[in-house]
Amino acid sequence: MTTLDDLPTPSLVLDLGILRANLAGMAAAVARHPGVALRPHMKTAKSLDVAALAAPDHGPITVSTLAEARYFFEGGYKDQIYAVGIAPAKLDAVASLNAQGASIKVIVDDAEAAAAIAAHPGPLSALVEVDVGEGRGGVAPESEALLALAATLSGRLAGVLTHAGHSYAGRSAEEMARIAETERAGVVRAAERLRAAGHEVGIVSLGSSPTALYGASMEGITEIRAGVYMFGDLFQMQIGTHAPEAIALTVLASVIGRKPEREAVLLDSGSLALSKDRSTQAAPKDYGFGLVLDLDGRPSFGETLVVRTHQEHGEVKRQDGALDFARLPAGGRVRVAPNHACLTAAAYDRYHVVDGGREVVAVWDRVNGW
Amino acid sequence: MTTLDDLPTPSLVLDLGILRANLAGMAAAVARHPGVALRPHMKTAKSLDVAALAAPDHGPITVSTLAEARYFFEGGYKDQIYAVGIAPAKLDAVASLNAQGASIKVIVDDAEAAAAIAAHPGPLSALVEVDVGEGRGGVAPESEALLALAATLSGRLAGVLTHAGHSYAGRSAEEMARIAETERAGVVRAAERLRAAGHEVGIVSLGSSPTALYGASMEGITEIRAGVYMFGDLFQMQIGTHAPEAIALTVLASVIGRKPEREAVLLDSGSLALSKDRSTQAAPKDYGFGLVLDLDGRPSFGETLVVRTHQEHGEVKRQDGALDFARLPAGGRVRVAPNHACLTAAAYDRYHVVDGGREVVAVWDRVNGW
Numbered sequence: 094m095t096t097l098d099d100l101p102t103p104s105l106v107l108d109l110g111i112l113r114a115n116l117a118g119m120a121a122a123v124a125r126h127p128g129v130a131l132r133p134h135m136k137t138a139k140s141l142d143v144a145a146l147a148a149p150d151h152g153p154i155t156v157s158t159l160a161e162a163r164y165f166f167e168g169g170y171k172d173q174i175y176a177v178g179i180a181p182a183k184l185d186a187v188a189s190l191n192a193q194g195a196s197i198k199v200i201v202d203d204a205e206a207a208a209a210i211a212a213h214p215g216p217l218s219a220l221v222e223v224d225v226g227e228g229r230g231g232v233a234p235e236s237e238a239l240l241a242l243a244a245t246l247s248g249r250l251a252g253v254l255t256h257a258g259h260s261y262a263g264r265s266a267e268e269m270a271r272i273a274e275t276e277r278a279g280v281v282r283a284a285e286r287l288r289a290a291g292h293e294v295g296i297v298s299l300g301s302s303p304t305a306l307y308g309a310s311m312e313g314i315t316e317i318r319a320g321v322y323m324f325g326d327l328f329q330m331q332i333g334t335h336a337p338e339a340i341a342l343t344v345l346a347s348v349i350g351r352k353p354e355r356e357a358v359l360l361d362s363g364s365l366a367l368s369k370d371r372s373t374q375a376a377p378k379d380y381g382f383g384l385v386l387d388l389d390g391r392p393s394f395g396e397t398l399v400v401r402t403h404q405e406h407g408e409v410k411r412q413d414g415a416l417d418f419a420r421l422p423a424g425g426r427v428r429v430a431p432n433h434a435c436l437t438a439a440a441y442d443r444y445h446v447v448d449g450g451r452e453v454v455a456v457w458d459r460v461n462g463w
Numbered sequence: 464m465t466t467l468d469d470l471p472t473p474s475l476v477l478d479l480g481i482l483r484a485n486l487a488g489m490a491a492a493v494a495r496h497p498g499v500a501l502r503p504h505m506k507t508a509k510s511l512d513v514a515a516l517a518a519p520d521h522g523p524i525t526v527s528t529l530a531e532a533r534y535f536f537e538g539g540y541k542d543q544i545y546a547v548g549i550a551p552a553k554l555d556a557v558a559s560l561n562a563q564g565a566s567i568k569v570i571v572d573d574a575e576a577a578a579a580i581a582a583h584p585g586p587l588s589a590l591v592e593v594d595v596g597e598g599r600g601g602v603a604p605e606s607e608a609l610l611a612l613a614a615t616l617s618g619r620l621a622g623v624l625t626h627a628g629h630s631y632a633g634r635s636a637e638e639m640a641r642i643a644e645t646e647r648a649g650v651v652r653a654a655e656r657l658r659a660a661g662h663e664v665g666i667v668s669l670g671s672s673p674t675a676l677y678g679a680s681m682e683g684i685t686e687i688r689a690g691v692y693m694f695g696d697l698f699q700m701q702i703g704t705h706a707p708e709a710i711a712l713t714v715l716a717s718v719i720g721r722k723p724e725r726e727a728v729l730l731d732s733g734s735l736a737l738s739k740d741r742s743t744q745a746a747p748k749d750y751g752f753g754l755v756l757d758l759d760g761r762p763s764f765g766e767t768l769v770v771r772t773h774q775e776h777g778e779v780k781r782q783d784g785a786l787d788f789a790r791l792p793a794g795g796r797v798r799v800a801p802n803h804a805c806l807t808a809a810a811y812d813r814y815h816v817v818d819g820g821r822e823v824v825a826v827w828d829r830v831n832g833w
Contacts, residue, residue, distance in 0.1 A: 102550065103833055136774055136775070157775045177776065178729060179719065180718065180793070181794040182717065183471075203721055203793045209793070229773060230719075230720045349548035350572060350599075351573055361550060364740070365806065368739060369739040370734070405528065406548075406599060422575060423575035424550045424552055436734055441832065461810075462811065
């Protein structure tokens, strides 16, 4: 039997029970809207084993890289949206997978890219990306560009898609519900305008973990996308989409230095093991680079945080009392809850899966890179 | 012939000519000190191909993970210092490599860890880590702990080691020279105290790229460690250790969105492709998440920066004029100079090597993870 005491550190730990509960929570949120599908975004997990639970029966998924598209197609997931604006040079790879039986839909908000999709000799279809206020990719629902893109895509138009990424700035259920309604209304309006112009709009897709959880109405929507809800992190906990005990992903780390003179210990989880993400800096509470938990995943060290990182060092200090040196001997093991699960997970090629205890019940792979 | 136009994006690009020039620069800096060896830190490059140039004839190297130790030992590099405070559970792996012919020295600043080294049945040796002002790992040169650690290690004491990481806060050659002298004096003082107590101190090791380049005297030092000098980055450029044209490492990216209404373009190099490192935030000039260069690696876009990142999106704006949209069509390719080479490189499993042009003259691998 392998336990968390036997693993090399740092290692990535995923709690199966918490993962399942998070998946059930999102499934229940989506089930409030009959006829609306969940298309989980696999950019966080990047794992077939997670997909088997999050998108059962090889259901529809969302991906963020060509590497994910290939990996999940080889694992049996045909129905994908590659939800990052497409560069024309990537169309050959997508068309090749589609020619092998995949149905990978790209997204587009650019006239030149749309023309490249329309002119490509291989099997392709695309969603027009709509901007409902995030200010990243997409065209406005009321824009001329929306109609022009659809006209260019013509028979290759699969629908419309938006992402209310600005929901991450929300700090209450009410605020997120309001952003969710803006997201819904915007993408539905885009679909209506395209239909009025004579286009068939099969897919009307929206989503972010906060708006998926808090949206009151999904009228006119065919599917919801979300990803980080599977694992959760300190940022999602801060914005209210995750309970503190619902963070499924942690980094197993060892104590590699003790500095009583400055009330600090050093862990072997630094900038690479945790990522340099500082998203909680803008959240109600700043968790530095992560919250230190005990080996069972409980916050029994109080507010003990990774406050500074070097490439392979994480410096830990306690914010709400004295650091418990007796429980942090040389080589002592802890788990660190991350600021941002998507970025922390990306440093690892596998998950060590536990189920509420310290026993490693499975090892799951990940697909990184592009 | 493969060129930068043929590669998937994002990809990691390494310029061989610049790398060679950077290596020559450091070799010349170290050659100012006859009898002092260079022990390159491979934590940045993590590549046997780079080591072949940086540490010729399988010369001594520094590593930061067990994965590097194994990889470089298998590649013929026997003489290594694993320069991150050791967790006792990792000693078996080090001893196993040493039993196979490696000479991997660990570092220690903790009484319990030193006792574990002394008691281990396998072949091990250790350097005592000395803190000369960085305030990360190490014991003070004048401390009782220094003598106690050496006494515990006894015949397994290989020497002393320090790292003036606070040299990164330096902003002038004078300031770095001053920190370098503090680093030298501190670690030499530690060696003298140990010798006075009857210990043999074979290795007296110091280094960081800034102090290696700017240290005036290396009296009493046996070797210098440095790593990021090989590649350089925007932060090193800011602190004066690198000329702007001496950044060997860039990320090849494609335009995936154009937003004239907000004077921005989107690249397919986001938080994962560039890392979330923001070290230039504290430098004289804040380069956001990276500086956009043309496909030949020249700064012909002016101060065009990646100002915001999402997981797979990098938003680009120009700081010193109008963004040159005509040169940034859909799918247009650029290169991005990173804030911090060590962290950016870690997202990739290989280097695409160019030599001043766009032709890919080699593909070099990397060892990531732990």
